[in-house]
Amino acid sequence: MGKIVAMTGNIAIAEAMRQINPDVCAAYPITPSTEIMQEFANFVADGLVASELVAVESEHSAMSACIGASAAGGRVMTATSSQGLALMWEMLYVAASSRLPIVMTVVNRALNAPLNIHCDHSDSMGARDSGWIQIYSENAQEAYDNLIQAIRIGQYSGVRLPVMVCLDGFIISHSIERMELLDDEKIQRFIGPHVSYYPLLDTEHPVTYGPIDLQDYYTEHKRQQVEAMKNAKEVILEIAEEFKALSGRGYGFFREYCLKDAEIAILVLGSAGGTAQAVVDKLRAEGVKAGLLKLRVFRPFPLEELAESLKNLKVLAVLDRSDSFGAVGGPVFNEVRSALFDLKKPPKVINYIYGLGGRDLGLEDIERVYQELQKIASNGQITKLVDYLTVRE
Amino acid sequence: MRLKGWKEIPIGGLIIEAGNSEEYQTGSWRSFRPIRDEAKCIHCLLCWVYCPDSSVIVEDGKVVGVDLEHCKGCGICAKECPPKVQAITMVEEAEFAEY
Ligand code: SF4
Numbered sequence A: 001m002g003k004i005v006a007m008t009g010n011i012a013i014a015e016a017m018r019q020i021n022p023d024v025c026a027a028y029p030i031t032p033s034t035e036i037m038q039e040f041a042n043f044v045a046d047g048l049v050a051s052e053l054v055a056v057e058s059e060h061s062a063m064s065a066c067i068g069a070s071a072a073g074g075r076v077m078t079a080t081s082s083q084g085l086a087l088m089w090e091m092l093y094v095a096a097s098s099r100l101p102i103v104m105t106v107v108n109r110a111l112n113a114p115l116n117i118h119c120d121h122s123d124s125m126g127a128r129d130s131g132w133i134q135i136y137s138e139n140a141q142e143a144y145d146n147l148i149q150a151i152r153i154g155q156y157s158g159v160r161l162p163v164m165v166c167l168d169g170f171i172i173s174h175s176i177e178r179m180e181l182l183d184d185e186k187i188q189r190f191i192g193p194h195v196s197y198y199p200l201l202d203t204e205h206p207v208t209y210g211p212i213d214l215q216d217y218y219t220e221h222k223r224q225q226v227e228a229m230k231n232a233k234e235v236i237l238e239i240a241e242e243f244k245a246l247s248g249r250g251y252g253f254f255r256e257y258c259l260k261d262a263e264i265a266i267l268v269l270g271s272a273g274g275t276a277q278a279v280v281d282k283l284r285a286e287g288v289k290a291g292l293l294k295l296r297v298f299r300p301f302p303l304e305e306l307a308e309s310l311k312n313l314k315v316l317a318v319l320d321r322s323d324s325f326g327a328v329g330g331p332v333f334n335e336v337r338s339a340l341f342d343l344k345k346p347p348k349v350i351n352y353i354y355g356l357g358g359r360d361l362g363l364e365d366i367e368r369v370y371q372e373l374q375k376i377a378s379n380g381q382i383t384k385l386v387d388y389l390t391v392r393e
Numbered sequence B: 001m002r003l004k005g006w007k008e009i010p011i012g013g014l015i016i017e018a019g020n021s022e023e024y025q026t027g028s029w030r031s032f033r034p035i036r037d038e039a040k041c042i043h044c045l046l047c048w049v050y051c052p053d054s055s056v057i058v059e060d061g062k063v064v065g066v067d068l069e070h071c072k073g074c075g076i077c078a079k080e081c082p083p084k085v086q087a088i089t090m091v092e093e094a095e096f097a098e099y
């Protein structure tokens, strides 16, 4: 048993980083993730970690420094949000394509404009094709647990990919929760030493990172990244098993709640999972066969597993905390709906965009979604495929 | 040259052996081929000095040929060959194509 504490998501992440004790952290402050590196900087100043903290002049430089340090052979971590992630953009691809297992916390926040500092998933969802593994957290405990597992997942042979651990800005990052911190030594034993494949600092074996790669080999290198993502699926589950033995907390690609016999369900990721669960409890008490699927791993996308889990539903609502302008519905909706396409009797699927720029998602809002699902389940009629939840006309 | 499959190459586009640029056959880029007239050549070695790809082959202080696997046909050798000698002519690669 570790230590039961009351902690915000940001401090829990900083604590995990202290326990991981990475070789290098390069970061630039941005709300709502600032506190993570601020607290971590205290750990560095107090000598509690041996990490080299690089204070850079922008997030583009932060990710660049992380790439350099990771290629050099170090265990590397950073954190950012929103515009910061957007500014890292081109370097995100370099990190993933160069197969550098950097671990980054993304405290989810809306993208400008207009200026908004509150939670939605537009930042990390925009980076969904950058080649990073993406794990979304429901609360501070899960964020902490995910970060520790991410270290192992990213550096695994056959994977060698950077990992983003996402948590909802303010809702998780700044709310105090009761959670368990594991023992420092246990974490160190769990993560083990950093494994570097071709460290630049190994001057006996000089290597080149990032050479030009034209028509003759670029495709082959992309194909390798596809394989790494495939391999990551197995590895994520394997590491989760090990982590369960360590902490007693089990994780999969997603968390099912009352889904086995459910006729209607909501699929959501992040902190809204807990809110939806409370609504399911209420509906179940009223005899409604309502269920919930809280998605944890978005990249690699668990297509087969989702199809299997959702196949007996009559109607499903996918809740997206970001929109994909010009597409039909949000990114989660599109991929989940496509996952169900090959089922013999696929459930009907609708989409709600919610919580943009931190707009609150209340129990009554989720209840309205379930009411709509009940209506569709009884008359088979979808009136609106994609709708905004809690928008004023 | 047989191109390798995705399972056979290092991940991340990494080049893991030093000095392997020799294996890259830049000769495939060539559209003009340097042809040296042995009768005119005075073996001053200016072409050897200037060739950016170290493709002029010299034995015992004399030019004996061009490494066609790496010569990319830039024509610098022909340009640098002394004006009074002009031993090198750049000939279009199509002239040598075998059909
Ligand atoms: S054409 Fe250019 S590459 Fe070829 S031998 Fe002459 S100088 Fe060298």
Ligand code: SF4
Binding pocket: B036, B040, B041, B042, B043, B044, B045, B046, B047, B048, B063, B077, B080, B081, B082, B085, B086, B087, B088
């Ligand atoms: S520069 Fe001209 S003359 Fe001098 S060695 Fe080369 S081909 Fe011969």
